[in-house]
Every structure is written in structure tokens, then in C-alpha cells.
Amino acid sequence: MKLIEIDKTRYRKHFNRVLIGCALSLAICSLLLSRLLITLFPDPSGSHFHWNAIGVLVSAALVGFLLNKNRHHPYLTEVYYVWLLKQSLNKITRKMRKLEAAAKQGNADAILALHYSYSGSRLLWKLDDNTIIMDELAVKEAELSNLAEQHNVILNVNDYNEQLLKQF
Template structure:
């Protein structure tokens, strides 16, 4: 995955629109479908829980299908990028101990993985205004830079490939 610069204001606006639109669509579809099912298949006992639940499940499936179908639309470009970045960082985080240990041994792929993880995390935290942990990240980055200098490795987040993780 390649890190790209995205406009924070545009990203936040589009993310909010997607969340609000999905929520409204889910609510409207759930209520409409539930009422339609209750109208078509009335229950003499007065309990319509199963029709309400089915309406919610169908509405969730429709909203999920629409989001999946339109995920490569230009309007969702930033939202999809951040979602993919979070997924990639999560994969790295699950193997972080092994990656850090390999980096200490001079493994170049491990160091490139850490560089990508730190750069991606920095970008995410800035997009989400989560700057509390930035100081800790700067310390880790300085440690990685010193390690790379010791092993004469040039760090570049663009050189990271997801298949590097299979080694760890």
C-alpha cells in the first residue's frame, strides 16, 4: 500500500456524509421494510419482533451492498483509503513484536515495515486529530532511524509490501 496525502477537511466531510447517509438509510429502510412485512404477513398475536428484526437485517444488507458497490466512487476515495490504511496497520500491529525483534537483528523488511507503520499511524492520527501519542511515535521513529543508520539501511515507507509480513 502506498501512502498518499489526502485533504483532511474533505476526508472528514465525506466520512461524516457516509456515516449520516448510512444511518439515515438504515433507519428508513428498516422501518419501511418492517412495516411492509407486517402489512403483508400480519400476526394475530400482535408480536412482530421477527418481522422487525428481518427488516433491520435486510436494510443492513442493502446498505452494506450499496457501500460495497460504490466504494471505488471518487466521492469515497479518501474514506476507502483510510479504511485500507487502518486494515494494513492492523495487520502490522498483530505481528509487531516479531517485526520489532527482527528489526533489532538488522532485517531490512522489518525496518521498512516499521517505517510504514509509523508513517501511516502519524497520518491517521493527524487526520483524526489524535495527537496525544505523537511524542511516543517520535521516540520510536528516532530509535528506528538510529537502527537503520547502524545497519546502513535507507528507510522509505513506499518500499513496504504486505507480503513482508509473511516472514514474521
């Protein structure tokens, strides 16, 4: 997955609207479905927990289905890209210990994966205004840059491919 620059204001506006829309849809649909099920199948004991739970589950599945169906809509471009980027970075994070050990040994693929992880994290943190640990990230990037120079590895985030992680 290639790293691309995203318009932060557009992303935040679209993300917030999608999030609020999902929350409202889930709440309204859950209430309507639960009420419909309770009306159609009343329980003499007065406990309607199972109908409420079914209403919530069906509503969540419906919202998830609609999001999945419309994920390529132009309005969701940035939101979907960030979601995919987070998934990609999570795959690297799960193998971080092995990658860091291999990078110290001079493994070019590990160094490249770490470089991609740091660059992607910087992009995400800027989008989310998470600047608290940017200094820590800069230190890690400097260490990685020194390591890459020491092992004659050229750092280019566009060279990263998820297939590199299979060896770790």
C-alpha cells in the same frame, strides 16, 4: 499500498456525510422493511422481533452492498483510501510483536514494515485529529531510525509491500 497526502477538510466532510447517510439509510430502510414485513405477515402473539431483525439485517446488507458498489466513486476516494490504509495497518499491528523482535535483530523487512506502520499511523492520526499520542509515536520513530542506521537499512515507505509480512 502507497501513502499519499489527503486533504483533511475534504476527507472529514465526505466521511461525515457518508457516515450520516449510512446511518439515516439504515434507520429508514430498517423501519420501512420491518413495517412492510409486519403488515404482510402479522404475528397473532404480537411479537415482531424476527421481522424487525430481518429488516435491520436486510437494510445493513443493502447499505453495505451500495457502499461496496460505489467505493470507487470520486466522492468516496479519500474515505475508501483511509479504510484500505486502516486495513493495511491492522495487518501490521497483528504481527507487531514479531516485527519488533525481528527489527531488533536487524531484519530489514521488519524495520521497513514498522516504518510504514508509524508513517501510516501518523497520517491517520493527523486526519482524525488524534494528536494525544503523537509524542509517543515520535519516540518510536526515533528509535526505529537509530535501529535502521545501526543495521544500514534505508527507510523509504514506498518500498513497503504487504508481502513482506508473510515471513513473520
